Amino acid sequence: MSTTSYQIEDGFVSTSAGTSVLKAALAVDVLDESASDTSTASLVHTPLHKLRAGRSELSGRVFPRADRFCSGADAVLHVAGHVSSNVFEYPLLPTADSAQTQETKRNARARVVSLEIRPGAADAVRGALAVGASSAALIPSQTLPMFLPSLFQLAQNAATSAPAVFHVACEAIRRDMAVASSYEPLYALQHSGALLLNSASPQECHDLAVVAHVAAQRLHKLLVHFYDGARVARELAKVETLTEESLETLAAIHSTAPQTGDVVEQVQSVMDELFHVLQRQYRVYEYFGAEDAEYVVVVVGEAAAALKQAAAYEQMLGAKVGVVQVRLLLPWSHKLFALALPASVKRVVALENVAPSALTFQRGLLTQNLQVFFQSTYWQPVVESAPVVVTGVYGGVFRNSTFS
Numbered sequence: 001m002s003t004t005s006y007q008i009e010d011g012f013v014s015t016s017a018g019t020s021v022l023k024a025a026l027a028v029d030v031l032d033e034s035a036s037d038t039s040t041a042s043l044v045h046t047p048l049h050k051l052r053a054g055r056s057e058l059s060g061r062v063f064p065r066a067d068r069f070c071s072g073a074d075a076v077l078h079v080a081g082h083v084s085s086n087v088f089e090y091p092l093l094p095t096a097d098s099a100q101t102q103e104t105k106r107n108a109r110a111r112v113v114s115l116e117i118r119p120g121a122a123d124a125v126r127g128a129l130a131v132g133a134s135s136a137a138l139i140p141s142q143t144l145p146m147f148l149p150s151l152f153q154l155a156q157n158a159a160t161s162a163p164a165v166f167h168v169a170c171e172a173i174r175r176d177m178a179v180a181s182s183y184e185p186l187y188a189l190q191h192s193g194a195l196l197l198n199s200a201s202p203q204e205c206h207d208l209a210v211v212a213h214v215a216a217q218r219l220h221k222l223l224v225h226f227y228d229g230a231r232v233a234r235e236l237a238k239v240e241t242l243t244e245e246s247l248e249t250l251a252a253i254h255s256t257a258p259q260t261g262d263v264v265e266q267v268q269s270v271m272d273e274l275f276h277v278l279q280r281q282y283r284v285y286e287y288f289g290a291e292d293a294e295y296v297v298v299v300v301g302e303a304a305a306a307l308k309q310a311a312a313y314e315q316m317l318g319a320k321v322g323v324v325q326v327r328l329l330l331p332w333s334h335k336l337f338a339l340a341l342p343a344s345v346k347r348v349v350a351l352e353n354v355a356p357s358a359l360t361f362q363r364g365l366l367t368q369n370l371q372v373f374f375q376s377t378y379w380q381p382v383v384e385s386a387p388v389v390v391t392g393v394y395g396g397v398f399r400n401s402t403f404s
Contacts, residue, residue: 289322
């Protein structure tokens with residue numbers, strides 16, 4: 001019997017077996033009692049969505065795509081600039097745009113306006129929505145407190161106003177003055193009524209920005225699309241993007257297609273329908289790992305990809321582990337999460353990208369949702385006892401973390 005530990009150090013994780021994968025951490029000890037048996041090391045997707053995108057107005061159309069070498073922030077700007085009438089940008093510091101960002105702004109169909117950050121800065125967005133112009137705003141998470149009054153009001157009036165999406169780059173300043181990622185400012189939106197949609201990579205920034213704008217049009221809800229502002233927003237990668245014509249066509253198709261019903265299920269419906277457009281299937285709760293997993297990590301954010309690799313490695317050793325990537329943090333659906341989580345789970349680790357001090361006096365949003373879920377009727381009739389829920393943090397807001 002052996003124990004494998006993971007250590008995060010400057011964005012990388014090393015296992016005691018000598019395998020290196022990107023940043024990851026399983027916050028529990030995994031005992032590989034059958035390390036020599038690799039026959040069970042198969043990776044399965046959540047049975048939740050053996051749904052395929054149904055026939056729709058999108059099925060009979062062709063949406064050309066093109067590869068771009070860009071950052072997550074540029075991918076978001078590319079989408080927002082062609083599916084909205086106005087794009088309001090609120091830079092934290094008056095820095096010069098890169099050549100690629102300048103080109104993206106020049107080619108945008110929308111009017112791109114750069115504004116100063118100050119109290120009442122969101123009045124420009126409210127004014128544009130009041131005259132029926134769909135709008136997008138790009139803001140850093142440090143300035144979110146100045147936008148809170150307007151965000152609460154926009155969320156309450158979303159049913160009768162033009163669609164709006166706020167793209168939030170989440171970052172924080174560490175004690176050593178380095179920039180790190182933190183989702184802590186989003187806690188203030190817990191009771192606003194806004195939808196919180198997360199992207200974990202530059203490719204997801206593009207794809208889920210499309211999902212956010214389409215969902216905002218169809219559901220008449222305020223969408224807050226958030227992502228890691230320290231790495232994902234700046235990381236350059238090859239991103240398969242929709243062309244300008246594809247984005248404008250997509251915006252026109254969905255502008256007159258309202259939907260009603262459960263909000264989370266409608267967001268999943270949008271993801272299913274956009275499979276034909278994006279050629280990638282997304283899920284609000286995506287499970288990856290063993291069907292009979294006993295240890296499951298539930299995570300929001302950029303650590304999900306590395307955790308999936310760690311789970312694959314552990315499965316090769318015979319461990320019963322899995323990972324649930326949460327893309328829609330709020331609102332929460334007990335029904336869909338129950339379909340994603342294996343009934344065999346005994347211990348759940350909720351990994352949140354916040355500073356440890358944020359969890360001193362209150363539980364994180366993810367932990368709160370999980371604890372309520374395991375006491376709900378969606379779980380209790382299936383399993384007699386609820387699993388142990390452990391809270392962990394990642395992101396290196398104060399220092400590199402080690403889990404073993």
